[in-house]
Amino acid sequence: MAPCGFEIAQRNPAGPIRIAFFFYDLAANSTRCGTRATARPHTFPAKDDLATTAAKLALIDAVAVVISNGLGILGVTPVEKM
Numbered sequence: 191m192a193p194c195g196f197e198i199a200q201r202n203p204a205g206p207i208r209i210a211f212f213f214y215d216l217a218a219n220s221t222r223c224g225t226r227a228t229a230r231p232h233t234f235p236a237k238d239d240l241a242t243t244a245a246k247l248a249l250i251d252a253v254a255v256v257i258s259n260g261l262g263i264l265g266v267t268p269v270e271k272m
Contacts, residue, residue, distance in 0.1 A: 206264060213260040220253045 261268045 209260065210264060213257055213264075216253065216260075217257055220250070 258268045
């Protein structure tokens with residue numbers, strides 16, 4: 191089985207910065223999606239499609255968990271609110 195990105199980053203002296211950039215990109219991309227939804231409020235929440243709205247909210251929660259866990263890997267305590 192091929193090593194995952196985290197295993198490669200752990201063996202590489204520049205590994206932590208690669209992990210930090212991964213989470214930075216994830217946060218930037220998820221924010222970009224949220225900005226698009228704000229610019230087109232008719233797309234989120236989907237009034238007639240509760241399943242799509244639920245899926246979008248679940249994705250937002252999942253991204254938050256991944257970023258929080260990633261910050262924990264880097265030894266950073268995430269804030270609750272900016």
